[in-house]
Amino acid sequence: MTPTIRQLLARMAAEPPHVADMSRRRFIGNAASFGLTVAAATALTRHLAAPAMAQGVTLPEITAVPEKLKGSGVVRVCSYGGALQDAQRRAYFKPFEELTGIKVIEAEGPDIAKVKAMVETGNIEYDVTEQEGASVLALAAKGDYWEKIDYSFFDVDNIDAAFRHELHVDMLPYAQIFAYRKDAFRGKTPQNNKDLWDTAGFPGPRALMGGGALSPDLEVALMADGVAPGQVYPMDVDRALASLRRIKPQVVKWWGSGAQPAQLLADDEVAMATAWNGRIAAIQAAGAPVEIVWQDQLLRNDCFAILKGAPNKVNAQKLTAFITMAAPQARLSSLITYGFVNNKAAELLPPERLRLLPTAPDTKPKLINYNAAWWAANLDAVKGKWTAFLLG
Structure with missing residues (x-):
């Protein structure tokens, strides 16, 4: 290679x-x-492939939409293709078309540089794009590239304020958690990040994020060192690295792709590992004796944002509002183990599905919101210190 x-x-x-x-x-x-x-x-x-979309599931029905979401014409939306976009098509693009009279034209491959160029030239190929919030904000800092979200179209009573932003709206939550082998500790159960660091009480090898181009698990390192969840950001990087140095001898893998920690746990090569919740759900479904710890873990999100000057901006507002309604959100969560931003979606999902999702009513209060803007501003500085940490 x-x-x-x-x-x-x-x-x-x-x-x-x-x-x-x-x-x-x-x-x-x-x-x-x-x-x-x-x-x-x-x-x-192969290790980069996303978990497959669930098959043979019954999706919550959507029989009607508010009159304010109906219309005509088209809306052009750009998502990530693959299993995710297949699920989005079933969950909400097709129902939106059928119930509102607005045709959805799909594109693949969100690209923030392309958004910048399209808005600057006026040659706008799609109206609304999936992004990370930090990317939206970083571009907004350079100029007027986004339409404001019109929340008069939205079910705001059931969408937490933390998910509603001026220039974008969150719509695809997932969690950065840690998981453990249920057969590793003779019946003892890890409860929080301090237990992840407790190699005496919970012995065995660990896998933590930080390999390849992935950033390290600074947040969990700080909480393991006693920092309160609400005070993690802005992060004290040196304190986090000092905490990581204490557990470094037990870390057999600094993982650099989402499939790695799940495979290490499934193969009984580590007792605990940080991971993305969807990857752990996949090995659980395959029978691996693995459990997730949600307490004080990180809730991450993708969002939808509407390009400034989008030719179908009103229809884009309607599509984005529809996607964040309870039933469309529950349909997506039924197909892929991403969470939902509409609190009413929980009522449309069976308990066995809810337990896998980061925004389930019993789980979401345990999580802290990942600060993507902090990482965007500090990533380069962290990377320099992280490289020295790995070599030291």
């Missing part, structure tokens, strides 16, 4: 699960340009 391909794979692995899956599909499609066969490119990126 050439250094260029190795560096590219590391960067791809550092992306959120659905973004990594999109990058994987693009890499495979361009295999020849890297001197690879499709089979070789597929093998190299």
